[in-house]
Amino acid sequence: xxxxxxxxxxxxxxxxxxxxxxxxxxxxxxxxxxxxxxxxxxxxxxxxxxxxxxxxxxxxxxxxxxxxxxxxxxxxxxxxxxxxxxxxxxxxxxxxxxxxxxxxxxxxxxxxxxxxxxxxxxxxxxxxxxxxxxxxxxxxxxxxxxxxxxxxxxxxxxxxxxxxxxxxxxxxxxxxxxxxxxxxxxxxxxxxxxxxxxxxxxxxxxxxxxxxxxxxxxxxxxxxxxxxxxxxxxxxxxxxxxxxxxxxxxxxxxxxxxxxxxxxxxxxxxxxxxxxxxxxxxxxxxxxxxxxxxxxxxxxxxxxxxxxxxxxxxxxxxxxxxxxxxxxxxxxxxxxxxxxxxxxxxxxxxxxxxxxxxxxxxxxxxxxxxxxxxxxxxxxxxxxxxxxxxxxxxxxxxxxxxxxxxxxxxxxxxxxx
Amino acid sequence: xxxxxxxxxxxxxxxxxxxxxxxxxxxxxxxxxxxxxxxxxxxxxxxxxxxxxxxxxxxxxxxxxxxxxxxxxxxxxxxxxxxxxxxxxxxxxxxxxxxxxx
Ligand SMILES: Cc1cc2nc3c(=O)[nH]c(=O)nc-3n(C[C@H](O)[C@H](O)[C@H](O)COP(=O)(O)OP(=O)(O)OC[C@H]3O[C@@H](n4cnc5c(N)ncnc54)[C@H](O)[C@@H]3O)c2cc1C
Ligand code: FES
Numbered sequence: 001x002x003x004x005x006x007x008x009x010x011x012x013x014x015x016x017x018x019x020x021x022x023x024x025x026x027x028x029x030x031x032x033x034x035x036x037x038x039x040x041x042x043x044x045x046x047x048x049x050x051x052x053x054x055x056x057x058x059x060x061x062x063x064x065x066x067x068x069x070x071x072x073x074x075x076x077x078x079x080x081x082x083x084x085x086x087x088x089x090x091x092x093x094x095x096x097x098x099x100x101x102x103x104x105x106x107x108x109x110x111x112x113x114x115x116x117x118x119x120x121x122x123x124x125x126x127x128x129x130x131x132x133x134x135x136x137x138x139x140x141x142x143x144x145x146x147x148x149x150x151x152x153x154x155x156x157x158x159x160x161x162x163x164x165x166x167x168x169x170x171x172x173x174x175x176x177x178x179x180x181x182x183x184x185x186x187x188x189x190x191x192x193x194x195x196x197x198x199x200x201x202x203x204x205x206x207x208x209x210x211x212x213x214x215x216x217x218x219x220x221x222x223x224x225x226x227x228x229x230x231x232x233x234x235x236x237x238x239x240x241x242x243x244x245x246x247x248x249x250x251x252x253x254x255x256x257x258x259x260x261x262x263x264x265x266x267x268x269x270x271x272x273x274x275x276x277x278x279x280x281x282x283x284x285x286x287x288x289x290x291x292x293x294x295x296x297x298x299x300x301x302x303x304x305x306x307x308x309x310x311x312x313x314x315x316x317x318x319x320x321x322x323x324x325x326x327x328x329x330x331x332x333x334x335x336x337x338x339x340x341x342x343x344x345x346x347x348x349x350x351x352x353x354x355x356x357x358x359x360x361x362x363x364x365x366x367x368x369x370x371x372x373x374x375x376x377x378x379x380x381x382x383x384x385x386x387x388x389x390x391x392x393x394x395x396x397x398x399x400x401x402x403x404x405x406x407x408x409x410x411x412x413x414x415x416x417x
Numbered sequence: 418x419x420x421x422x423x424x425x426x427x428x429x430x431x432x433x434x435x436x437x438x439x440x441x442x443x444x445x446x447x448x449x450x451x452x453x454x455x456x457x458x459x460x461x462x463x464x465x466x467x468x469x470x471x472x473x474x475x476x477x478x479x480x481x482x483x484x485x486x487x488x489x490x491x492x493x494x495x496x497x498x499x500x501x502x503x504x505x506x507x508x509x510x511x512x513x514x515x516x517x518x519x
Contacts, residue, residue, distance in 0.1 A: 330461040381486035
């Protein structure tokens with residue numbers, strides 16, 4: 001649909017981990033047409049994981065944190081349109097409408113719209129002082145600014161998921177007094193086994209971060225910049241800064257309005273294509289099939305964003321590769337590295353492998369019957385790597401050898417006869 | 418200022434100059450193909466794998482346990498493998514030659 005019929009246009013909505021990787025992969029795959037990368041965020045595309053980790057805790061500018069160098073877009077012939085929002089998709093005329101009133105035509109369109117943080121409808125939340133989610137570089141700037149100007153530096157983090165806990169650790173490093181309020185009976189309850197939750201609860205305690213569980217926030221009252229957070233058990237917490245980390249909502253509005261198939265995310269096939277053959281979707285916004293676990297899933301991870309970007313790029317360039325990866329993820333808190341591989345959902349048995357004489361180094365292995373589903377490794381990249389290989393290859397593990405710290409940690413030693 | 422040469426998988430030789438940051442960051446600033454750095458340099462993704470010229474291997478320092486374990490994820494691991502995000506750029510590395518692993 002472009003003016004030059006020989007020069008096709010691929011338009012990508014969302015210039016973050018998924019969209020940026022797709023743009024560059026598309027060039028490597030030999031796409032000779034235009035590539036237009038659009039994002040509402042005005043900043044050059046940056047890494048998101050450090051936002052709650054090193055980037056929050058350091059003085060680095062966002063330039064230190066870019067996904068690709070500033071000049072690489074021009075070198076690869078990728079047109080960046082930052083600070084503009086896509087308002088709608090016109091599938092019949094194959095174009096998108098932007099909020100600067102311009103129209104961008106496409107031959108192939110990619111939705112890499114990701115997700116937005118949930119701000120729960122708690123009475124008083126709109127009037128709260130210095131309340132921020134954590135999803136963008138701007139959020140980090142706001143949180144740091146609020147902390148710098150705050151006398152008492154009392155921070156409440158609502159939500160004990162990865163982002164909440166990482167934020168707590170980073171703000172503690174910056175000298176804040178930090179309390180985490182978690183609604184469930186343990187932190188990380190949605191994503192890990194109780195052993196991991198317990199470990200991180202203790203870790204935060206050691207560093208002086210308080211974690212309260214079973215805390216359902218029911219209201220926030222704010223006077224003269226002081227927020228009083230009330231929970232359903234009538235407990236109250238004071239804070240001059242509140243960080244909300246209670247999860248995300250997938251950005252599917254454009255897809256829904258355009259009539260694309262959407263379930264728990266934008267539904268895509270094994271080549272990351274939506275129900276429209278000229279429209280693809282990649283990254284956090286997708287609901288996709290994972291062949292290894294043989295079910296449809298939605299993931300919030302760099303791995304998934306990057307891998308789907310590569311698959312979609314190949315498909316758009318006319319090559320056929322299909323998505324088939326084992327999900328992986330990491331979290332850094334204080335000096336502890338947590339690495340996760342696989343999907344633990346549906347497990348009915350776990351084994352904990354401790355390492356002799358090292359109590360900050362262990363791994364949790366999740367099984368469904370005798371099938372290894374996932375591994376969470378704490379300060380233990382070896383467990384992560386072995387777990388990755390075993391899951392990929394469908395290897396069976398000898399439980400007694402695995403949990404025995406005297407078994408040297410090598411794949412050959414851990415296999416069932 | 419250190420001059421550092423990256424040799425990509427398709428044989429392209431690119432010499433760049435750096436003062437600080439990591440070799441992965443230097444590679445990214447200079448758009449070296451095959452150094453993705455997906456995790457942003459925290460030793461979690463192994464997409465910044467390089468083979469160091471043996472003559473320089475010692476100068477790059479020693480890999481941490483995590484780094485060595487992570488390298489095992491890559492089939493193309495060798496005796497002189499490193500994750501470039503774990504190597505700080507310094508004058509001592511002047512003249513260093515690296516083969517991009519992927
Ligand atoms: C604080 C934090 C820590 C994290 N830590 C980790 C970690 O340790 N490891 C890990 O694997 N993952 C981590 N994640 C998750 C990871 O960052 C996401 O999975 C990843 O960013 C997904 O990339 P994406 O491109 O699909 O979506 P996003 O990064 O959400 O990007 C979507 C982009 O689309 C843009 N957009 C949406 N709609 C429109 C529109 N209509 N018009 C224009 N632009 C639009 C948005 O502005 C946004 O920039 C973390 C996330 C956060 C927020
Ligand atoms: S950049 Fe991820 S391991 Fe080096």
